[in-house]
Amino acid sequence: MLIVDQYAYSNQLSSVHPVEKMIFSLTTLLIALISNSIIVSVVVIFVMSGLLVLKAKIPKLVFLKLLLVPLSFIIMGLIPIIISVTTSKHDFIVQMSYWGLTLGISSANLITAVELLFRTTASVCCLYFLALTTPMIEINSMLRKLKIPAVFIEFMNLVYRLLFILLDTAHQIKVAQLSRGGYSSIKNTFTSLAYLGSNLLVKAYYRAKKLSLALKARGYKGKIEVLERDHHLSKRNLSIIAVTEIVLVIFSILVEVV
Amino acid sequence: MTEAILATKDISFNYPDGTKGLDDLSLTIPQGEKVVILGPNGAGKSTLFLHFNGILEPEQGSVFFEGQRISYDKQTLTNLRKKVGLIFQDPDEQLFSASVYQELSFGPLNLGLSKAKVKQRVIEAMKVTGISELEEKPTHLLSYGQKKRVAIAAVLAMKPKVIIFDEPTAWLDPQGAEEIISFLEELTANGITIVMATHDVDLAYKWADYVYIMNQGTKIASGIPSDVFQNKSLLEKVSLVQPLVLELYQQLQEQGVVKPNQYPKTKQELLKLIKN
Numbered sequence: 235m236l237i238v239d240q241y242a243y244s245n246q247l248s249s250v251h252p253v254e255k256m257i258f259s260l261t262t263l264l265i266a267l268i269s270n271s272i273i274v275s276v277v278v279i280f281v282m283s284g285l286l287v288l289k290a291k292i293p294k295l296v297f298l299k300l301l302l303v304p305l306s307f308i309i310m311g312l313i314p315i316i317i318s319v320t321t322s323k324h325d326f327i328v329q330m331s332y333w334g335l336t337l338g339i340s341s342a343n344l345i346t347a348v349e350l351l352f353r354t355t356a357s358v359c360c361l362y363f364l365a366l367t368t369p370m371i372e373i374n375s376m377l378r379k380l381k382i383p384a385v386f387i388e389f390m391n392l393v394y395r396l397l398f399i400l401l402d403t404a405h406q407i408k409v410a411q412l413s414r415g416g417y418s419s420i421k422n423t424f425t426s427l428a429y430l431g432s433n434l435l436v437k438a439y440y441r442a443k444k445l446s447l448a449l450k451a452r453g454y455k456g457k458i459e460v461l462e463r464d465h466h467l468s469k470r471n472l473s474i475i476a477v478t479e480i481v482l483v484i485f486s487i488l489v490e491v492v
Numbered sequence: 493m494t495e496a497i498l499a500t501k502d503i504s505f506n507y508p509d510g511t512k513g514l515d516d517l518s519l520t521i522p523q524g525e526k527v528v529i530l531g532p533n534g535a536g537k538s539t540l541f542l543h544f545n546g547i548l549e550p551e552q553g554s555v556f557f558e559g560q561r562i563s564y565d566k567q568t569l570t571n572l573r574k575k576v577g578l579i580f581q582d583p584d585e586q587l588f589s590a591s592v593y594q595e596l597s598f599g600p601l602n603l604g605l606s607k608a609k610v611k612q613r614v615i616e617a618m619k620v621t622g623i624s625e626l627e628e629k630p631t632h633l634l635s636y637g638q639k640k641r642v643a644i645a646a647v648l649a650m651k652p653k654v655i656i657f658d659e660p661t662a663w664l665d666p667q668g669a670e671e672i673i674s675f676l677e678e679l680t681a682n683g684i685t686i687v688m689a690t691h692d693v694d695l696a697y698k699w700a701d702y703v704y705i706m707n708q709g710t711k712i713a714s715g716i717p718s719d720v721f722q723n724k725s726l727l728e729k730v731s732l733v734q735p736l737v738l739e740l741y742q743q744l745q746e747q748g749v750v751k752p753n754q755y756p757k758t759k760q761e762l763l764k765l766i767k768n
């Protein structure tokens with residue numbers, strides 16, 4: 235999360251107009267979600283990770299690690315889809331029977347799971363594209379321009395800021411613990427974690443409180459306004475985005491028909 | 493110079509957002525000496541310190557402890573962190589416990605000491621840093637200077653061989669700063685090596701055995717204090733000033749009031765030279 239935020243500010247695409255990035259990432263996301271074809275998902279994954287690594291210059295390893303976070307959840311969620319439990323006979327590709335119960339994997343389920351895996355990965359890539367290239371403040375101000383209700387935006391902001399403080403505090407505590415020999419054996423890994431868990435909320439609460447005091451001291455009245463960086467819409471980028479999206483749409487229709 | 497207890501060789505480090513933290517930096521910390529690292533804000537002092545106990549790993553180059561190149565496996569790091577104690581610049585980043593007592597016990601417990609031993613160490617560390625009466629207070633409710641003392645005590649309680657001090661006297665009241673410095677003298681008398689980052693040139697001049705000056709992630713000067721602090725143009729380049737005692741001494745020497753090459757460290761020493 236923290237690292238995502240750092241890259242959002244410092245990546246090589248940070249000067250591109252946020253509207254362009256948002257249109258690109260969200261339309262591609264829509265296509266990836268609607269299309270039923272693995273090929274489209276694979277193309278989206280390649281386009282998005284290619285852009286992130288080659289254009290935005292996000293280090294490969296960092297991106298892979300970030301990708302692994304949601305992927306591990308997705309894969310766990312796929313297990314019940316892949317494995318079916320029945321009492322009757324089926325044409326499973328692999329199966330095991332115990333006490334009249336059959337655990338098995340059918341080819342249809344396997345295909346569904348693989349499709350789902352690729353589609354979700356493609357969607358995650360689209361969202362990461364936006365998150366890694368566009369700072370939250372800019373996404374916010376765009377949502378404001380799109381006339382999304384203020385309550386919704388402020389709520390999103392609040393969650394984001396609190397999450398940020400929480401994660402940052404957790405990271406700080408962990409570094410402090412490591413530097414004094416924490417997490418060096420199994421036993422003190424548990425004590426370290428217990429300290430972290432029991433003090434995280436208190437510490438984050440005080441930090442958040444101080445932050446809000448500091449904001450008030452500078453005249454904060456419920457809405458954070460900062461000067462935004464100047465961006466210019468680029469006709470070239472917009473045309474490239476339009477062409478890419480059209481090609482993707484045509485492609486997914488073709489795959490569907492053929 | 494005595495044997496190096498800590499050393500870096502050509503280390504470079506960049507933060508994830510591309511900021512240059514360290515740039516091809518080599519330096520050695522001699523065993524048992526008092527070393528000061530000076531440099532303007534953002535020079536890379538804190539970044540260097542996080543390399544000394546293996547929290548950060550250099551992208552290029554190596555860090556050495558007692559002559560051994562640090563490998564970043566768990567065993568080596570555990571061992572390193574037992575011997576190299578790091579006191580963070582910002583105590584808010586270092587403290588995490590519900591009470592001062594709990595905070596101080598964390599490190600010694602990780603050393604695998606018995607409960608009785610830990611208790612003894614905690615009480616001792618509270619005493620020398622003057623925080624005994626804060627024992628039960630939650631760390632987040634302390635004043636900044638008090639937090640700084642707790643942060644110092646938390647590392648002292650582990651009795652490391654090397655203590656890395658990121659601006660120990662910032663935020664302390666003058667008497668507190670004085671106490672800490674004289675306590676550091678005691679530590680070095682017991683053979684402990686101390687590395688300190690500070691912006692206080694007077695302190696650096698009077699206290700250090702050896703001085704490094706850093707700028708933009710790299711070393712630009714090093715030597716004994718009376719040499720390094722004579723180079724006015726160098727000091728200006730990194731927005732430092734000459735120590736007051738040294739500056740006065742040099743001017744008095746030019747006017748023939750005092751003899752050359754005696755380099756008083758303190759006000760008292762200078763006054764004595766003037767009297768003679």
Ligand SMILES: Nc1ncnc2c1ncn2[C@@H]1O[C@H](COP(=O)(O)OP(=O)(O)OP(=O)(O)O)[C@@H](O)[C@H]1O
Pocket residue numbers: 507508509511512513531532533534535536537538539540581
């Ligand atoms: N977590 C971080 N992410 C990105 N850049 C960082 C981070 N921490 C430090 N930096 C940058 O690295 C450089 C060195 O910082 P460092 O904190 O080591 O300086 P310092 O010498 O300790 O300064 P000071 O005297 O202000 O404490 C600075 O340019 C700083 O902006």
Ligand SMILES: [Mg+2]
Pocket residue numbers: 537538539581658
């Ligand atoms: Mg610093």
